[in-house]
Amino acid sequence: xxxxxxxxxxxxxxxxxxxxxxxxxxxxxxxxxxxxxxxxxxxxxxxxxxxxxxxxxxxxxxxxxxxxxxxxxxxxxxxxxxxxxxxxxxxxxxx
Numbered sequence: 001x002x003x004x005x006x007x008x009x010x011x012x013x014x015x016x017x018x019x020x021x022x023x024x025x026x027x028x029x030x031x032x033x034x035x036x037x038x039x040x041x042x043x044x045x046x047x048x049x050x051x052x053x054x055x056x057x058x059x060x061x062x063x064x065x066x067x068x069x070x071x072x073x074x075x076x077x078x079x080x081x082x083x084x085x086x087x088x089x090x091x092x093x094x095x
Contacts, residue, residue: 012065016072020058023076026083027054036090043089050086054079 033047061075 010066012062016065017062019076020062023079023083024054024058026086027051033086033090046089047086050082053082057082 027050030047030051033050034044037043037047057075057079061072061079064075065072
């Protein structure tokens, strides 16, 4: 038996691409996130890094879905949790 990874092949299905796009939409409100955080805080730095993280996670999950579906779903779940975290960070009162 070979140690080579089993390649399922194929393309990422349209419905998974749609899920990735929907999960990436909060990235476009990053100006709200930046404006809601105090200047010079770590929260502001996270708000500026948030769009880069979302793009990287979306592309990686889209690329790895045909071969590693579990990893793709984990990346989408982490993206959803980070979206919720950014909304919570931006909507909480800052000192």
